[in-house]
Amino acid sequence: MYQKIIKESNENKIFQYLFKSKENFVINDIANALNMSFPTVKRVVDILVKKNIIVERDKIGEGVGRKARVYGFNPDFCYSIGIRITSHSFQFILINGYCEIKKEKLYNIELDTSSIVDSLEECINNFIATLNVDEKKHLIGVGIATRGIVNNEKNFVEFSNTDSFPLRSLESIRKKLGVPVLIENESNLAVISESILGLGQKLNHFVCLTLSDSISCSTFQKEQHDSFSFKAGRIHHMNINPDGNLCECGSKGCLGSYISDKALILEFKKFFPEINDFDEIFSEKYLETNFGKLLINNYIKHLAIGIRNLLFFSNPEKLIITGKICKYKNIIKPELLKAIYTPNHIFYRGEDTILFSKFNEQTGILGAAIFPIVDSLF
Numbered sequence: 001m002y003q004k005i006i007k008e009s010n011e012n013k014i015f016q017y018l019f020k021s022k023e024n025f026v027i028n029d030i031a032n033a034l035n036m037s038f039p040t041v042k043r044v045v046d047i048l049v050k051k052n053i054i055v056e057r058d059k060i061g062e063g064v065g066r067k068a069r070v071y072g073f074n075p076d077f078c079y080s081i082g083i084r085i086t087s088h089s090f091q092f093i094l095i096n097g098y099c100e101i102k103k104e105k106l107y108n109i110e111l112d113t114s115s116i117v118d119s120l121e122e123c124i125n126n127f128i129a130t131l132n133v134d135e136k137k138h139l140i141g142v143g144i145a146t147r148g149i150v151n152n153e154k155n156f157v158e159f160s161n162t163d164s165f166p167l168r169s170l171e172s173i174r175k176k177l178g179v180p181v182l183i184e185n186e187s188n189l190a191v192i193s194e195s196i197l198g199l200g201q202k203l204n205h206f207v208c209l210t211l212s213d214s215i216s217c218s219t220f221q222k223e224q225h226d227s228f229s230f231k232a233g234r235i236h237h238m239n240i241n242p243d244g245n246l247c248e249c250g251s252k253g254c255l256g257s258y259i260s261d262k263a264l265i266l267e268f269k270k271f272f273p274e275i276n277d278f279d280e281i282f283s284e285k286y287l288e289t290n291f292g293k294l295l296i297n298n299y300i301k302h303l304a305i306g307i308r309n310l311l312f313f314s315n316p317e318k319l320i321i322t323g324k325i326c327k328y329k330n331i332i333k334p335e336l337l338k339a340i341y342t343p344n345h346i347f348y349r350g351e352d353t354i355l356f357s358k359f360n361e362q363t364g365i366l367g368a369a370i371f372p373i374v375d376s377l378f
């Protein structure tokens with residue numbers, strides 16, 4: 001479990017407010033929004049201007065009277081690198097202080113946990129070589145999104161049930177870069193994206209269900225004074241059918257063996273061998289056929305079982321689905337809601353509990369890049 005105790009200073013409250021809103025402002029805007037006095041806000045704004053986190057813009061006002069100074073958040077005050085490890089690639093992004101993606105790069109690799117840290121280091125060096133002087137100078141950290149569980153107490157990343165690597169092996173990368181290198185479960189990082197920039201901004205308790213080649217979920221819980229914690233679960237191997245599909249873990253009927261992107265592609269390939277890519281599935285060419293309809297309904301049925309179990313387990317305010325499937329929410333959402341909320345269902349909340357992330361499959365990697373900013377500046 002990751003727990004973030006939010007610093008309770010006025011400086012931090014104002015920084016967080018600006019980081020999330022990104023709007024130009026006059027001192028009174030913040031004083032009103034955060035219920036602080038003008039002199040308090042002015043003092044903090046002066047500090048943030050000195051740190052170059054805030055920049056002064058033009059003054060506004062009518063006529064000859066005193067005009068108010070307008071300030072803006074400086075998007076270039078920091079940069080952060082996000083990396084997503086998949087079974088066949090490292091995806092890299094560079095974001096600025098506005099959380100805008102400024103650079104992207106994909107490295108195709110054959111993943112081998114015994115050499116993962118070496119290949120990661122090589123790709124990081126290659127990516128950093130593409131940054132300009134300012135981006136390097138203001139680099140605040142590197143966040144890595146991985147499948148599996150990051151065990152900080154026992155110091156390892158459990159990549160799959162048979163594969164793990166020691167956390168401390170990232171230390172050499174950290175030392176060479178001179179900035180923090182953080183690693184977290186992909187779904188935990190999806191929770192960060194949603195809570196800072198996405199659909200979870202105003203929520204106290206929500207669950208992210210991340211659908212990619214593996215399935216994971218994470219629970220976000222807001223605590224006192226805006227502090228928060230999140231915890232990932234290995235829902236990929238939650239059993240939904242004791243005699244069901246064979247999973248890579250050796251068991252039968254794991255949820256992931258029905259609703260992972262890989263599982264859906266495999267099912268479609270049985271009838272349409274030419275399909276190679278997840279996105280190809282969602283074309284009329286396949287979905288309008290009888291087999292296509294059958295396969296997608298079967299996928300929706302199992303996705304609904306997984307979601308119902310999650311809702312029963314943690315009763316979240318919202319359940320946010322993240323992953324490539326979000327691009328096709330118009331196709332699956334009506335049937336999915338019908339399958340979750342059957343007539344006379346016994347859920348505490350209704351259909352509006354289920355949301356689809358606006359970041360699609362980028363939710364995790366975006367969260368990876370935001371993580372060092374949240375970890376060190378919030």
Ligand SMILES: [Zn+2]
Nearest residue numbers: 237247249254
């Ligand atoms: Zn399994």
